[in-house]
Amino acid sequence: MAYPRVASFKTQEAFVSYLKNLGIQLPCDKEIVLGEQSPLAASLTVDDVTIGNRFCILPMEGWDGTRDGKPTDLTRRRWRNFGLSGAKLMWGGEAVAVRNDGRANPNQLMINEANLPEIESLRRELTETHEAEFGSVKDLLVGLQLTHSGRYARPNQKSVSEPRTVQRNPALDARLGIDDETAILTDDELQRLVDDFIQAAILAQKAGFQFVDVKHCHGYLGHELLSGVDRPGRFGGSFENRTRFLRDIVAGVRSAAPGLMIGVRVSIFDFLPFHTGPDQIGIADPRGDRRLAFGSDDSGCGIDLDEPSQFLDLLKQLGIKLVCTTAGSPYYNPHIQRPAYFPPSDGYQPPEDPLVGVARQLQVTAELKRKHADLIFVGSGYSYLQDWLPHVAQALVRSKGVDSVGLGRMVLSYPELPADLFSGRMLSRKKVCRTFSDCTTAPRNGLISGCYPLDRFYKTSPQHDLLKQAKKSGSA
């Protein structure tokens, strides 16, 4: 691996000088302000709701629900950790399927009447933990991420894909063994799915969530619809048709669940699917069609923000203020989505220094924030910054390049990072996520997700031995 490890930069100057050598424009403050004076401790308002600080916990599923979609003790532990983090915005907890055929794995949470008490108590455990630790939940905003996994549905068996797609996509169809049109959802099926999202939102409100995220990212159904340019009918072709799914859901939620806020997590740009090339390094799949990558340029590996920006205008028209930006998909181009030094066992070696991937996401978010200043932007992809995450986060919030800093993998290895900063403690380096990717490799091998290298709970669990065996046999 040609890239230096982030942990090898012992000073902020050394880190910044490396960024400069790479040609990366990323603000990085020299000193972190600890305690309540930190720019990251400043509150934020959305309509009349106050969010107590600038850290957000990103949604992260654990592949550890029951077969009928209820949380287990493992799920509850993760959500309690979210509450303990000190972050005041919870972007959805984890992807929760609106019905069985939309589950990404047979252990994904599912929201329905039967599961409502458990989903409600999961939220309560998070808020009660937060209140016990920090004294108040008045400035805590908790949402639920609603999803249909579309092309990546595996609702019944971990190893069996049951894709429901929007249109043909030669590169991605080949990976899932799709060779005809039977996986494509009809317009009537999509219209029924709109109703399922609305029902799910009504239930989420009953369970006490203050907002729902209508998920439009990572190659799942909502995201795939945004690039449904080849699809005929009401949900494909024109930009208007490709956003009908979102618009119909929003209209339904507004009338059936008044007072419930809506947010959208969106892959704000996408690239062609990648696969392993010579020397195990990722290269773009020649079968990829750049027209099917929402927000990509003509090359398929660059960014064109025209349509993503139009999408943000649409959110404003729909009265949606909360946006969480992410990129691409963990299935077909993970290096642009969750940059890592060590790829998951079914991945490819990074084709660029992972810092380039981090900077790409953060810069695009800052550019969009400048253009759409009245939206509240939550950014993603910070974990690879490791020891320098607070420095970059502080600089971006100060310079209005983002409103809230999303924490994904970092919260699995180091849940109390925000709380440590706010209470004046320096980072605990031994808890910093080093992007070993075991939290992704484990589920790719049918195991529960978690931070096996750094969280003692997973490190000492029997599943860790199974993970080691799976990695050794290269079975992913």
Ligand SMILES: Cc1cc2nc3c(=O)[nH]c(=O)nc-3n(C[C@H](O)[C@H](O)[C@H](O)COP(=O)(O)O)c2cc1C
């Ligand atoms: C184990 C794992 C599970 C994830 N599950 C979800 C999910 O349920 N919904 C979602 O929108 N993103 C999910 N993500 C993506 C993260 O929210 C985040 O975008 C990504 O990890 C990049 O942020 P980071 O660099 O802070 O990790 C998941 C990521 C990981 C590692």
Ligand code: SF4
């Ligand atoms: S397993 Fe732990 S250290 Fe590795 S990427 Fe996931 S959270 Fe980070």
